[in-house]
Amino acid sequence: MNATENTQQVRLLTPAELAVCITVFRDARQWSQEQLAAISGLNVRSIQRVEQGWSACLDTRRALASAFEFADIDALNKPFAIPSEDELKAAQEQFDQEHDTFAAIPLTTGKQLAKLAETCPMVMSELAFEMSREVDERFAALMEYFRNYRDCADAYTETQKLEVYDEMQANIDVLKTLGISLRYAERAVLVKWGSDPDSTPMPVNVLYVIGFPLGKEPELFATPESAGIRL
Template structure:
């Protein structure tokens, strides 16, 4: 999702409108001649428009009707478009203030169990706005992750198999809701806020578990480069 701060609302330029019309036409599986017939304009009009030539208000209204837009002035009014300069500035800020963490899809309970053993700290969150059912499943996953991670060294090999089974059930239940989870680990150097000495720094393995729709699972997540801990 693009930050609204980098969006301008303005009318499409002729080349931009050309690209939009051509893309909409191709999505429909129409030729230029087919679009011309449906819009009741000449094929030459479509050819000129898709080459980036100027078009009249009436022609743009006719094309909006051909594409079944409720608002016939769709191509005459302002569109939300990215401001390239502000987009570059925002990208630079994100690169400066965050770090990318590689993640992989969790399909086995054993994967989560091993991450829980490694984690000094963790975050479980969702890219989407989860349903109540999915939110409850994620809360259960978080509880299991935390409880096992705190005392995993007390578990026997047989006990760990049961943990694997519990995590697997949670993964499978989320998949039944169309939700997958990805996870990755970042080793971060932490420094006590109350001290400026380098001797007061230490390293933490921070695990990030992120849920998203199965068809939109990310391969990386970006997290704050400088986390603050109030010790």
């Protein structure tokens, strides 16, 4: 047995740890507590008690595992290998080395998005969670309009730009009614154009536009340093 294995604890999740897990699993699926109760066959009060860190019986944990489609419905009743503080620290350091972290800035107006299109020739856009088909289509339409404007913004008159602001605003407003909040960040990168290995890298602003469930927006988000970029 190596040193890493020696430092790990193998034990059941505590009620507090289970509470965090269930809340995260539920939020990832955008389920309300009422929806989880209906899917699991438990009552809402039971869900609330679990997420508040109260002790949960074997049958409750089974029902929750089944609701989240675990292959083993007893998974939450079995011991887990809990990483040590040193392992968690090492994992965080590795994550920080492999990712860039940015402030998640609210994106609320069409004019704001249009101005970003004028200064950021590259964009990465995605929804942070699996959303409905309607949300996917609306978000895709907004980003397609963004790219079309970005590619020929210099040809627009100031009056025509006002129409662009309005069109983008309309899409942002619809996304908000669908429960989606937009956040963005800018990243300065060096890019080589063409296949010549001796070409001089050029500085370029990359824009990240991310959609989050309304009310669950993070203050920061991270992206891999090696992530691809959509032109």
